[in-house]
Amino acid sequence: MPAPDALAKPVVDYAAAPEHVAVIMDGNGRWAAARGLPRSEGHRRGVAALRQAVRTAGELGIKVLTLYSFSAENWSRPAEEIDDLMALVKQFVREDLDELHRSGVCVRVIGDRSGLDPEIFRMICEAEELTRANDRLTLVVAFNYGGRQEIARAARHLAEQAAAGRLDPMSIDAAMVESQLDTAGLPDPSLVIRTSGEQRLSNFLLWQSAYAEFVFLPIHWPDFDRAAFELAIGEFHRRERRFGGLTARTGS
Ligand code: FPP
Numbered sequence: 001m002p003a004p005d006a007l008a009k010p011v012v013d014y015a016a017a018p019e020h021v022a023v024i025m026d027g028n029g030r031w032a033a034a035r036g037l038p039r040s041e042g043h044r045r046g047v048a049a050l051r052q053a054v055r056t057a058g059e060l061g062i063k064v065l066t067l068y069s070f071s072a073e074n075w076s077r078p079a080e081e082i083d084d085l086m087a088l089v090k091q092f093v094r095e096d097l098d099e100l101h102r103s104g105v106c107v108r109v110i111g112d113r114s115g116l117d118p119e120i121f122r123m124i125c126e127a128e129e130l131t132r133a134n135d136r137l138t139l140v141v142a143f144n145y146g147g148r149q150e151i152a153r154a155a156r157h158l159a160e161q162a163a164a165g166r167l168d169p170m171s172i173d174a175a176m177v178e179s180q181l182d183t184a185g186l187p188d189p190s191l192v193i194r195t196s197g198e199q200r201l202s203n204f205l206l207w208q209s210a211y212a213e214f215v216f217l218p219i220h221w222p223d224f225d226r227a228a229f230e231l232a233i234g235e236f237h238r239r240e241r242r243f244g245g246l247t248a249r250t251g252s
Contacts, residue, residue, distance in 0.1 A: 018236055020064035021057065022140075022189035022212070024204055025050065027196030027220030034220075040084040045222035047088050051096065054139055056226045058103065060233065064138045064186055068204050072112065072146030086117060089143070093123045097130065104136030110182035111145030112153070140186065147206030154180035183208055191236045195221045195228075213239045 025046060032042030050067060057065040070085060077085075100107060107127040116124075124143070157180050161167040178184065188208045192201075197218045201209065215232040217224070240248040 016237065017061040017233060018190040019062070020066065020187045020189040021062050021191045021193065021233075022066040022068075022205055022209065023053065023224075024068045024192070024194040024202060025221040025224070026194055026198055028222060030196060031220035031222045039081060042220075042222060043081075043084055043088055047092055049222050049224045050092075052225060053229060054100070054105065054137070056229045058105070058137045060229070062137065064140060064189075066110075066140035066142060066183075066189060066205065068142045068145065068202075070111075070143045070145070071203060072144055072149050073203065086120065089120060090123060093127055097127050100139065101131050101134065104134045105131060106134040106136075106138045107131045108138055108140045108186075109143050110140055110150070111143045112149060113144070116144060138186065140183070142204065145182075146203045147201075148203055150182050151177070151207055153182075178207070181207060188212065190241075191215065191232065193217060193229075193232045195219055195224050211241070211243050213241065 028042035028046040029039045030042075031045065032039050035041075050069075053067070054065060069089065074085070075082065097107070107130075109124045109128060113121055113124065120143075154177055158167060158172055158176065162169045162172075183205070186208075188210070189205060189212045192205070192209050192212045193215050194200075195217050197216065199214075199216045205212075213236050215235045217228055217232060219228055242248055
């Protein structure tokens with residue numbers, strides 16, 4: 001796979017880093033296969049890239065970084081791979097949570113928590129509780145996450161309230177739906193990055209990325225480093241964002 005030099009070298013304006021960047025970390029398996037390694041090694045190297053991405057996001061002044069770590073559809077993978085991924089998530093929380101906390105990172109997990117392994121459920125709650133007051137960077141981990149499922153949960157919740165007579169269905173608008181999403185209170189991502197060369201959203205932040213810019217990088221996730229992150233942000237800054245209007249708007 002070629003290096004990401006198909007895109008021009010960016011000049012990153014750190015002062016104008018996008019407020020919320022969301023990342024689809026794709027290509028761990030292909031990275032490993034290309035080296036004759038087991039897929040588990042690709043995921044292990046993926047966690048190293050994830051650590052570096054969190055550090056870089058903080059240094060670039062990004063306020064929210066959302067990472068797609070396990071989709072609602074990933075359960076269809078072989079049991080052995082799921083076990084590997086779950087073990088890596090637990091190891092990450094055990095080994096990295098204290099340092100994330102010390103660096104001012106607020107951890108937030110989005111996705112369906114019903115039916116999760118009780119140990120993972122407990123770790124998620126503890127991580128959120130410990131880091132709740134931190135405000136340097138919000139690290140949103142999408143785990144057992146699917147955008148359609150998230151929107152369906154929000155709709156179900158509003159329908160329950162309407163059925164109970166506590167909500168007038170005519171008052172339901174976009175802001176009200178948004179308030180029921182897992183990401184309530186967070187800004188929408190202005191930049192969505194996907195590695196591995198695939199160019200699709202795969203059920204990630206469907207509602208929230210309505211006006212996001214998409215940057216698809218031709219590298220696998222374990223190779224995502226600071227240079228690749230800066231390149232994606234540089235590409236973002238070259239885009240003209242109009243939000244449905246006629247004139248370009250700048251900012252995050
Ligand atoms: C995509 O590669 C990656 C994933 C499905 C999982 C990403 C998970 C991690 C980086 C580690 C665990 C997460 C945390 C929060 C510690 P792929 O397996 O789909 O690669 P392929 O498309 O090349 O097969």
